[in-house]
């Protein structure tokens with residue numbers, strides 16, 4: 211075990227906000243993940259922290275990170291439609307992630323195009339974080355592609371499970387997909403903690419959701 215990386219992991223588990231993001235680091239540490247996919251890289255901050263957590267159990271040259279994002283191709287129109295955040299340019303995030311010393315592959319573009327094009331070259335992975343576009347249409351498409359990367363021990367975590375309904379978030383979030391997953395094929399766990407944000411229209415309650423292949427299949 212890399213002691214310095216483990217101490218940083220303990221610090222992250224104490225300090226990470228919003229608190230639901232701890233699930234990423236806890237899962238990566240507990241299951242000793244080495245091959246990580248993130249849909250929606252944004253500024254790469256959590257990517258760096260996931261890689262650093264993976265380095266508790268693996269040397270950095272043995273860690274692989276595959277990230278998908280529109281980066282500078284995110285239009286104002288898509289920004290609104292996906293309920294998204296505007297990421298920095300691809301080259302800035304690529305540089306930031308390469309400094310970790312892990313193997314980095316970033317795929318720029320809409321995941322409806324990049325996932326079907328590149329996914330077959332990735333192979334099975336240990337951990338998948340689905341946190342790209344927030345529209346149901348995009349999350350469903352992302353899931354339908356990334357589930358192909360799941361082996362029997364792969365953990366997938368969806369962000370943006372909206373606990374309460376409101377017209378302001380209609381058509382957004384992973385709940386429409388997660389609530390209809392075939393329970394014969396997948397184990398689904400709604401994770402704690404739930405983050406609660408006060409909006410002008412009421413309370414936004416967000417959970418992460420963990421999905422694994424059903425081990426009895």
Ligand SMILES: C[S@@+](CC[C@H](N)C(=O)[O-])C[C@H]1O[C@@H](n2cnc3c(N)ncnc32)[C@H](O)[C@@H]1O
Nearest residue numbers: 250251252256279280292297320321341342343
């Ligand atoms: C909420 S942010 C991701 C946050 C990041 N996972 C983290 O933990 O810091 C969502 C990201 O998804 C990207 N995105 C939104 N729609 C997308 C799409 N259709 N294809 C690819 N990326 C998309 C945005 O550019 C944005 O960077």
